[in-house]
Amino acid sequence: MTRVLIVDDHPVVRAGLRLVLAGQPGIKVVAEAETGSRAIELARELEPDVVLCDLRLGDGMDGVGVAAALRGRDDPAVLILTTYDHDSDIVRAVEAGAVGYLLKDADPDEIVRAVEAAAAGESILSEEQTQRVVATMRSAPTRALSEREIEVLGLVGEGLSNRAIAKALFVSEATVKTHLAHANDKLGTSSRTAALAAARAQHLI
Template structure:
């Protein structure tokens, strides 16, 4: 079972998400929290696999709670589930370490699949969020130069593929995929695949064009 913690200050929202996830035989809602501190405390005591995190919660915000949760647990994944889709909100959440970013109008089946993908460490982005990153603001510093293979790997990662799936698509080993990802992390100055994908999107590196 995948253990899920719901963090939202609106009881009706928590109840709605709980009902949606209860229809899935492999997902279990193990607790709820209505504030930043409650989210951190509940994560420590309940050890969920995934925290579904709203951004606007009392006692700080969802980004702050995400940072505190991930400092205390390397096994837990935080998946933002919110109504806010501004560039600033998205970037702050990703920089805090969130595995993905979904909007509250996400259908039940897609939400369940996103939770499963988050557990696997895959990047999860709502289409509207991905589109905003692609067409939104560009980084003020000069974009790093990625190799053609690094771009191919990141594009497949952006589509939610695991390292093994990327390797099969590109006819390379999983170890080689990891090597390309690590090289991209260094060039993009990030530490995980979600941040790499979102940063590359923001810089326009995954759109059509010629890499190095």
């Protein structure tokens, strides 16, 4: 069962998202939050699999702040759902650790698929969004990735968690994290999703 926390400062939007998700087998909405600070409290208390979060919230903490606060290994995947289709917002969200960025005019089925993919550890960025993220980041100098770093990012692209990658490569989870940290440093990124987007845009994987 995929457990979801909905975060939006508009009650009508929260109700609509609950209606879309609650009717899906395998998905359970465990709570709703109106503010970023409350979202973080509920996420740590209830341990959902996915936080479906608006970008703009009313308490001074936006969805990017929520993603940054919940980017630890055992924290839920944060999926941004917003009306704002700006390159800078997408980059900020990805850099903060959000696994994806959807617009509120997306079809309900697309939102459901994105939630399921986020729970499975996948990155949810369209090809166009990936290109936009990388184009924005491209001003930063990059260094060549090692074969192992490329291999690790390839497995990230297949939706594997750090633990699953470690098992596949017969290394420790700490080693996987080290490879990802080095890849982020070389690519000028600061999250798995951003590193994956940059590597794909440079045709490394």
